[in-house]
Amino acid sequence: MSTLAWVAVAAAVGVLLLLAWYLSYSAARLDRLHAKVEGALSALDAQVVRRAEATLELANSGALDPATALLLVGAASGSLERVNEHTFAGDPLEGQHFAGREGVESELTEVIHAALPPEVAVDIEASSGPGAAALGRLRAAGLRVQLARRFHNDAVKEVQRVRAKPVVRLFRLAGHAVLPQTVEFDDALIHG
Template sequence: MGLLAWTSVVIAVIALLAWYLSYTAARLDRLHTKVEGSVSSLDAQLVRRAEVVREVAGSGALDPASAALLADAASASLEAADVATLGGGVRADGIGADRAQTESTLTQVLCTTLSTDVVAELRDENDGWPEIVEHLRSAGQRVQIARRFHNEAVRDVRRLRQRPQVRFLGLAGHTPLPITVEFDDRLPDGL
């Protein structure tokens, strides 16, 4: 093999390596963008759920103590969303530990106040209650889906960033490593 052939092979290998690294960096960037979008979607679904819970609390169908508990928990969730919005930007920890705790508290209050017996009783007594229950169920399911979607996007980023070529060549730059969002997002048994 002549010098020209060896030079051509070396140039081809370098070009292929450059293309692979460029492709990997672009893929990593797309995955980070996906995580940013999933955080925004999760935030929107949490706000929607809190607004529906506030609607349930104000419906007049629940006893005053339960309504007050739900209204307080929903207000705390909306305030946490406002604080996150004022902070701006996408956080490496998703929605933040404080907000995750607030959302878990909202879920626990929902599960406590809307037990199976309470929901069954309210369905029998109130004409508009099935529609409110459906809104609440839908909002809760959307939160679960948004959280799962976000956590899957985070896992994809972490998997790619663990590859030796990504770590060694610093393809992630200074972008913080995202973490999954964990909080209690179960639906009350009565729904």
Template sequence: MRSALPLAVLLVLALLAWYLSFSASRLDRLHHRIEGARSALDAQLVRRAEAAVELAASGALDPASGLLVADAATLALEAGEQAEVVDLTDLGDGRRARSESALSQALQAALDDETVGELRHDPLHAALLDRLVSSSHRVRLARRFLNVAVTDARQVRRKRVVRWARLAGRALEPRTFEMDDDGPAALDRPAG
């Protein structure tokens, strides 16, 4: 009976070591997934801003709307460049999220039903509009993927054993990226 107790203790310690290793590995994979999702979101935000600048510079929009969209897109690109130095989410003041939301709002204001209808009749402008629609859709998807990854990582980090064993190390708590990513309502309607 004496030999069974040390064996049981060794078994419990081995199971605990396996569980801690499994949890640390899972948390590490989630943090890598967050980094990949951040990179993908960054790329899609840049593509959307570039598509908006192209549309504004094409002369397809009236001068006031073109200026509004170009200015918002330029500010979004600048905020993106500055956020690359620190972090995509710009944890300090949220400038990137605000500038991306401002671009969404500028696009909503500039692209009403009538304007979108006119743009769709010109093949060149329709191509620019399609690029903007595609990139806006990809921004929504990339942001959702990032936020899901962050939520998953937060759930794992909240587990008592993860906190007790400090499996997250010194990694900062991941944060979601919150912005207005709604596109103009006129773009959601079918062409024709």
């Protein structure tokens, strides 16, 4: 074999090794991104539970009238029940979706806003009793829900962006993993 042939074979082997390294790197990155989505969803689940628990705490603090407290308890209990219904064991998306709980969480946000207009929130804070502390925890939990949802959605968008690359599609680097979706629900904070 001539020197030129050896150079051509060496160049072809080099290109194949570089392609194999790139595909391996891309597949590993995609796997890490999918794991990030799962972790972000777990964090979102935890923050949703904390928000519902803080809502129950406010409802039971005695700072609200019984009818309003009952509305809050119903919405928060509905949220907690939906979280408990969802099990990852039979999850075809391997923990990468919110199990259709967006409506329940939006409803909880709507009930919180209806029960706590700005003037009521200001009155509860002024009382500086157990209701004020519970309202503070509810506000903090609401902020953590917003942050967790945004973090999750950013992770999902990154997975979607990487999976849209032609190399990832051509070599099927995502395997049979289902494309995760963003979680969209009303998580507006309490004003006042």
